[in-house]
Amino acid sequence: MRLLNPTPHNKLSLPVPTDDALAASAALQQLIRAEIAANAGAISFARYMELALYAPQLGYYSGGAIKLGKDGDFTTSPEMSALFGGTLAHVCADLFAQTSAHIMEFGAGSGRLAFDILTECNISGVQVDRYFIVELSGELRARQEELLKDFPQVVWLQTMPEAFSGVVLGNEVLDAMPVSLLVKTEQGWAELDVGLNEEGGFKLAESSLPASADLVAQIPDADNFAPGYMTEVHAVAIGFMHSVSQMLLAGHNASGKAGVAIWLDYGFPAHEYYLDQRIQGTLMCHYRHHAHPDPFYFPGLQDITAHVDFTAMAKAALDAGLDLLAYTSQAGFLLEAGIGEILLRIPLDDHQRYLPAANTLQKLVSPAEMGELFKVLIVGCGAQLAPQLQRHDRSHRL
Known part of the structure; x- marks a missing residue:
């Protein structure tokens, strides 16, 4: 097994964790x-990432650390502006004419997106019968329950149901699912495992067995990459997309009503994801608003993510029987869905409210900020999108 020399975290200039946080990381x-x-x-890197993020009571998402906002490790679009959730509320409201008036959110975080959607629906007179949140973390659920205590239609689930008709939402969900790491060698593709070095720390090393054919098949033109090329494969997210697709199809078959899933995340289509120049993949870690490449820095205290291969996600949904309704940039989606109109409800002369809101909108839609890096994939069954949401469709690029 050949050591691949991951970045040693003792060389990173990052904020020092508290004693309690260090103890939790040590236990994990x-x-x-x-x-x-x-x-x-040795265990696979995908299994290591699963434990680091989701081990009960100790993983990053299942433990008690603050993750979102200025005191956390990163900021998401809903945490930045209520305009984001308000815009999604109107997208959901338009779809309710075809689906049940139900929403199901994965990766709800602090509950801010649900709060903003339900608040905007109340303002607009839109009835949401149920807002389901699929949440595994007891700590996050407690935060969500406090924020959403005035919305009796919110229901928490630990697992997704077998059937559902409505709108599924996932903002920055797919990027946090465990990935397999593969490296091209002189002998072919090898999966990367996690083992222990002489000091008892974690290290990346090539598995003694070749990578499975199923994993290699996810990489376009896999034989053409030079030895040393390392990348991620999203087997867990692909399986998740299959499960959500089957849930929507079962809901459609049972009720006769449509089902739609909207995924917002950062990533690329496959032909942009697997580039010759991207020799180290896209894996990135986030700790206290610092981004760095070391997945072994205090496991349980940092987020570990990879960009999303949207071609693989769309293909998984199509293979399961859903229709591809749209693939576009976050900028195109939000602008066509009416985020500008919601901003204009704030009087222009109310500088204390309007200027910060306008600045945040700029971050959400600017090509230099989140507008181009973040994409929106919409899949469904028995549904049609409003024409304006298809104006910037890039499905041909998948």
Whole structure:
């Protein structure tokens, strides 16, 4: 097994965690070491990432650390502006003519997106019968329950139901799902495992077995890459897309009503994702608003993400039987969905409210900020999108 020299976290200039945070990370590291020992000295990187993010009570998303906002590790669009959720509220309201008046959100975080959507629906007189939040983290659910206590239609689920008719929302969900790391060698593609170095720390190393054909098949023109090329494959997210698609199809078959899923995230179509120049992949970590490449920095205290391969996500939905309704930039989606009109409800002479809101809108839609990097994938069954949401469709680029 060949060590691939990950960035040593002792060279990173990052804020020092608190004693309680260090203790939680130490407990998670011990759990990971025990699993490595029980599996002949190595686990897949995908399994390591799963434990680092989702191990009960200790993983990044299942533990108690503050994750979002100025005191957390990163900021999402809903945390930046109520305009984002307000715009999605109108998209959902238009779709309710074809679906049940139900919303299901994955990755609800602090609950801010749900709060803004339901608030805007109340303002606009739109009835939302149920707003389901699929949440595994007890700490996040507690935060969501406090924020959403005035909305009795909110229901929390630990697993997705077998059937659902309505609108599924996922903002920055797919990027946080565990990925497999693959590296091209002289002998072919190898999956990267996580083992232990001499000091008991974690290290990346090539598996003794070749990467599975299913993983390699996700990489376009896999044989053409030079040895040393490393990238991610999104097997977990692909499986998740299959499950959501089957849930929507079951809901459509049972009720006769449409189902739609809207995914907003940063990423690329496959032909832009797997570039010769992207030799280290897209894996990135976020800790206290610092981005860095070391996935072994205090596991459980940082987010670990990879950009989304939107071609793979669309193909998974299509293979499961859904229709591809649109693929576009976040800028094109938000502007055509009416975010500008919501901003203009603030009087122009109310500088204390209008100027900050306008500046945030600029960040959400500017090509130099989130407007181009973030994409929107919309899939569904029995549904049609409003024509304006298809004006900037880039499905041909998938």
